Amino acid sequence: MTDESAITADARDWSFLDAIGIASARGNPMLRLGHYIDFALQRATSLEIREKMTDVMLEYKQIFDDKLTHYIPHDGRRLHSLSKIDYDSYIRERARTPDNVKNDDGFEASLFGYPEGGDLDDPTIYYAEAIGETEMREFSRIGIYLPASWPEKVGYDQYRSLVQGWCEKLKPAYGTAGLSILFNEGRQGLADRLLAFPIAKRFPGLDVPEQSRWYVRMNRLRKKAIRTVNWLTFIDNGLVNDLGGQSRLADELGASCPIYSYDGGVMIQAGDRPELGDLNRGMVPKGYQRVARILKPIRFDDHQRPLIDAPPPLDALEESIKWVRRFD
Numbered sequence: 176m177t178d179e180s181a182i183t184a185d186a187r188d189w190s191f192l193d194a195i196g197i198a199s200a201r202g203n204p205m206l207r208l209g210h211y212i213d214f215a216l217q218r219a220t221s222l223e224i225r226e227k228m229t230d231v232m233l234e235y236k237q238i239f240d241d242k243l244t245h246y247i248p249h250d251g252r253r254l255h256s257l258s259k260i261d262y263d264s265y266i267r268e269r270a271r272t273p274d275n276v277k278n279d280d281g282f283e284a285s286l287f288g289y290p291e292g293g294d295l296d297d298p299t300i301y302y303a304e305a306i307g308e309t310e311m312r313e314f315s316r317i318g319i320y321l322p323a324s325w326p327e328k329v330g331y332d333q334y335r336s337l338v339q340g341w342c343e344k345l346k347p348a349y350g351t352a353g354l355s356i357l358f359n360e361g362r363q364g365l366a367d368r369l370l371a372f373p374i375a376k377r378f379p380g381l382d383v384p385e386q387s388r389w390y391v392r393m394n395r396l397r398k399k400a401i402r403t404v405n406w407l408t409f410i411d412n413g414l415v416n417d418l419g420g421q422s423r424l425a426d427e428l429g430a431s432c433p434i435y436s437y438d439g440g441v442m443i444q445a446g447d448r449p450e451l452g453d454l455n456r457g458m459v460p461k462g463y464q465r466v467a468r469i470l471k472p473i474r475f476d477d478h479q480r481p482l483i484d485a486p487p488p489l490d491a492l493e494e495s496i497k498w499v500r501r502f503d
Contacts, residue, residue: 182208184378184453189354192323193300197370204297204359205367206374210321210449211355211384212338217348217399217411219307219315225270225282227344228305228317232284233263234341235303235319242288242301247361249283254295257286274309281315282307287360298359312394317345318386320357331448335407339437342409346439349414349473353405354449355382368484372494375483379501380405380451380460383483392480400475402482403499404466406449411440414473427469432462443470459502467502474499 181195197206214231216224236243245254246262249269266284274281288301302320326334338352356371368385375383382405389402401410415421421441425434428443435442446462467474476499481491483498 182374182378182451184380184451184456184458187448188327189449190324190327192354196298197374199366199370204294205363205370206359207298207300207357208381209300209323209355209357210326210334210353211357211382211405212317212319212321212341212350212352213382213384213386213402214317214341214345214347214350215390215393216307216315216317216345217313218310220274220281220310222271224345225307226267228282228307228315229266229270229284230344231317231341232266232286232303232305236262236286238325239288239301242290243286244289245287245295247285247287254287262286270307274307276309276311279309279311281309285361296359296362298357300357302357302360304360306390308394313397314348314390314393316386316390318360318384320355320360323354326449335435335442335444338407338409339435339442342440342442343437347409347411348399349401349408349410351382351401351403351405351409352407353382353445354380354451355384355405358384365484369486372483372485375498376494377454378451379454380449380463383498385482388480388482393475398475401470401473402475404443404445404463404470404502406445406463407442408445408466408470409437409440409442410470410473415441417473418469424469428465432465464502471503476500 192208195208196204198204246257283306285304288299300320300322305317306315308315358367375381433444443466445466450460452458452460478496482495485491485494
């Protein structure tokens with residue numbers, strides 16, 4: 176495992192991030208780095224949207240077919256081998272299964288990749304999960320991890336087109352895509368999040384996928400607001416209108432932060448390529464700052480509980496608010 180010193184913020188090829196792993200003081204692998212894509216789906220209870228969620232999961236599976244090795248079955252807690260199931264049929268059947276609203280039981284699907292036969296307790300850069308909530312909750316979600324080398328290999332135009340195509344299918348209320356810390360999904364704990372804190376604080380271009388905390392909060396409040404921005408930030412037409420319309424957005428963002436439309440919303444790109452930044456060197460991505468400033472009116476700022484964890488004597492809520500406002 177490597178450490179924070181191996182991260183080069185001004186690199187022009189992020190492929191080296193695939194090989195970086197952050198370990199605990201005892202040497203246990205806990206964090207990786209790569210790309211994280213987050214789709215927040217509002218009132219995603221219809222059969223049509225569940226099938227679209229399935230389409231996205233299976234497109235991801237097709238792209239990384241030789242890397243994905245495991246899944247977690249419905250109502251299961253441990254990884255099962257993909258080699259022992261027709262996963263495509265399984266997930267499509269699950270998508271067609273009616274929600275059990277009484278038990279708050281909706282649609283879930285997951286994929287994990289350990290292509291070199293690694294330890295299943297280690298974090299992976301290949302992961303996708305879809306959570307289709309019942310009508311009891313406002314927001315469902317899809318979270319996807321991509322290796323940093325993949326956009327470098329296929330090109331950032333193709334990466335953007337892939338995310339834009341998924342936005343066309345899913346019509347998210349909001350979401351992001353870009354460089355991120357990658358947790359050991361399904362098995363992360365406080366120690367993982369504390370290990371992530373100094374890395375997230377130093378490199379502002381890295382997202383911190385706190386899916387559970389964020390969506391629990393938004394589902395309780397039933398409030399549509401963005402969590403943060405990244406290289407790609409997408410918002411639906413309702414939020415676009417709240418900001419004064421697409422033309423006004425384009426004028427304020429300028430040519431360096433282009434807007435790409437899809438049926439249902441827009442995707443904003445913060446500069447030519449993803450950036451990490453490095454506060455130790457006074458490097459803050461200018462494109463991210465511009466996007467954050469323009470989208471600030473629709474950002475959720477009323478945090479009453481921490482979104483990220485910080486070691487004592489630091490106050491986790493204070494540090495969460497600082498992180499949310501890191502591009503201000």
